[in-house]
Amino acid sequence: MQEYQGHPSIHSQDWSWSLWFPVPLYPYGKRRTIRVEVVKDRIWTFDQIQGILYVVVPIRMTVIKLDAGGLLIYAPVAPTPECIRLVQELVADHGEVKYIILPTVSGIEHKVFVGPFARKFPHAQVFVAPHQWSYPVNLPLSWLGFPRKRTHVLPADSRQTPFADEFDYALLGPVDLGLGLFAEVGFVHKLTRTLLVTDTVVSVPENPPAIAQLDPYPLLFHARDHALDIVIDNPMTRRKGWQRISLFAFYFRPSALDTIRFTQALREARKAPDWSKQAYFGLFPFKWKPGWQKSFDALRGNGRPFVAPILQTLILNRAPKETLNWVDKVASWDFQRIIPCHFEGSIAANPEQFRQAFGFLEPDLKGSKNGGNLDNYPLPDNDFELLRQIEATLKRRGILPPVSGSRATRQT
Numbered sequence: 026m027q028e029y030q031g032h033p034s035i036h037s038q039d040w041s042w043s044l045w046f047p048v049p050l051y052p053y054g055k056r057r058t059i060r061v062e063v064v065k066d067r068i069w070t071f072d073q074i075q076g077i078l079y080v081v082v083p084i085r086m087t088v089i090k091l092d093a094g095g096l097l098i099y100a101p102v103a104p105t106p107e108c109i110r111l112v113q114e115l116v117a118d119h120g121e122v123k124y125i126i127l128p129t130v131s132g133i134e135h136k137v138f139v140g141p142f143a144r145k146f147p148h149a150q151v152f153v154a155p156h157q158w159s160y161p162v163n164l165p166l167s168w169l170g171f172p173r174k175r176t177h178v179l180p181a182d183s184r185q186t187p188f189a190d191e192f193d194y195a196l197l198g199p200v201d202l203g204l205g206l207f208a209e210v211g212f213v214h215k216l217t218r219t220l221l222v223t224d225t226v227v228s229v230p231e232n233p234p235a236i237a238q239l240d241p242y243p244l245l246f247h248a249r250d251h252a253l254d255i256v257i258d259n260p261m262t263r264r265k266g267w268q269r270i271s272l273f274a275f276y277f278r279p280s281a282l283d284t285i286r287f288t289q290a291l292r293e294a295r296k297a298p299d300w301s302k303q304a305y306f307g308l309f310p311f312k313w314k315p316g317w318q319k320s321f322d323a324l325r326g327n328g329r330p331f332v333a334p335i336l337q338t339l340i341l342n343r344a345p346k347e348t349l350n351w352v353d354k355v356a357s358w359d360f361q362r363i364i365p366c367h368f369e370g371s372i373a374a375n376p377e378q379f380r381q382a383f384g385f386l387e388p389d390l391k392g393s394k395n396g397g398n399l400d401n402y403p404l405p406d407n408d409f410e411l412l413r414q415i416e417a418t419l420k421r422r423g424i425l426p427p428v429s430g431s432r433a434t435r436q437t
Contacts, residue, residue, distance in 0.1 A: 035240065039107035045182045048137050050075040052240070058108040058343050063364065063371050064217050066090065069115065070370050071237040073102045075134060079243035080273045083236050084134060084263040085366045087221055088115060089214055092191055095120035098149075099212060099221045100128055100135050100366050109145050122146040124188055126179075127153040127211040129223045130199065135366065140170025151176040152186065154210045156199040165380035179210060191215060193358060197225065197351040204426045207340050211351070212356045220360040225328045225341075229321075232260075237318035242303070252293035252309035268321040269313065271368075272408075275324060275334050275433040277415075280407040281317035285310050323405050330363060330374050330382045334404065337385050337421070338412040342428050345386040356380040 027172050042056045052074065059072045061409030071086040086102040096119060102108060114175075116122065125146070127139045136157075143151050157166060169174040180186065183194045191214065198208030212221040233244055241258060244266030248256050256262050272279040290310040330343065341348045356376040363372040364381065419425035 040104040040105055042105050044141060047136055051081060056103045056105050057239050058111060060111045061370060067217055068219060071102055071108060074236050079246045080270050081237055082367055083234050084190050087364050090119045095123035097124040097188060098122060099126045101125060101138045102222060103138055104142040104145050122149040125149050125151045130154050130157050130206055130208040132223060145170050152179050154179055154208050156206050156208050158205055160205060195351055195354040200340060201426055203426055211355050213360055218359055218361045220363045223366045227333055227365050227367055228328050228330050228372040229271050229325045230369050231325060232264050252297045252307055255298055272321055276408045277412040279320050281314045281320045283312040285312055320405055320408055330378055332371050332382050334409055334412055338409060338416055338431045343426055344429050349386055352380055352383045
């Protein structure tokens with residue numbers, strides 16, 4: 026793999042993203058980009074970061090060279106000058122951008138970039154997952170910035186697309202979530218045996234990804250044990266911060282994390298070594314228990330692909346039959362790697378490993394309460410506590426539909 030890390034100047038206008046306000050996520054109007062060559066002269070990933078409260082994770086676009094000439098782009102990221110320049114370098118070598126794919130209906134952090142990105146490549150055709158929606162008012166795609174004459178809905182039959190010779194795809198959903206829908210399109214590039222997914226499966230690296238290390242402040246922020254802690258910037262500290270960020274990102278409040286009372290956090294903030302706005306004026310209302318590393322090791326599971334806990338608890342269990350039908354379709358393809366839009370950039374995995382990731386929808390599989398893929402690397406049930414509370418609250422208020430079919434929700 027070859028990496029490009031951009032210009033070192035922290036004031037570079039190349040990182041500017043002026044349309045950050047519809048989705049105000051860190052790092053707001055400054056987004057750096059790293060391009061990685063996954064398959065030589067054929068597949069590249071473009072990583073940026075985004076998050077809340079310094080819980081920053083990669084968001085990823087994948088670019089694939091077409092046999093017919095030109096490029097297909099899956100899930101665009103922010104079209105900063107740096108990002109577009111890196112794409113144009115590929116255009117110069119491999120031909121123009123022909124197709125831009127929006128593979129999700131619920132991921133606003135992906136949807137928001139498609140219109141601006143498409144305007145940078147006025148000859149590209151845009152294909153979007155069916156059942157697109159917006160909140161609080163369901164607006165036409167053209168009102169959301171998608172090019173009116175170049176935007177098409179992906180047909181149910183992938184053979185009806187102009188890129189059918191090189192790709193197959195399968196539509197997951199829509200899954201009714203009450204306030205909106207969840208849907209995703211999994212693509213397979215036949216030649217390189219590469220599966221592209223958005224949010225359905227991920228893998229967590231042990232060390233922070235390169236894009237998160239360009240500005241290590243969030244890693245160092247979460248590596249602290251308390252507000253008065255002064256951390257040293259080194260690989261061990263960055264790794265510690267990344268692993269805690271991962272637990273935050275997946276569980277919101279993992280079992281190894283305690284929150285302290287605001288009055289105590291305020292007292293500690295007054296003594297904190299950094300009162301800057303960047304450091305939230307010293308506020309650090311967290312306390313990690315000694316066993317947090319075990320929770321991360323279980324989450325990582327030696328790098329195996331898995332379904333994020335929020336999808337397990339709040340989304341895909343609303344439509345287990347439909348989800349497993351989609352899984353069976355995807356697992357019928359011949360692939361050797363998975364490129365998701367978040368966390369690990371390229372996962373070495375085959376169809377059977379992909380199928381096992383959804384074992385939580387089949388509680389009787391191998392006699393395991395948590396499903397087949399978790400027999401060797403079980404996700405700790407107590408880490409799901411906050412997600413179960415959120416699920417119960419949303420169901421009680423009539424916002425979230427009940428779990429579909431006979432499968433019960435996770436039990437302690």
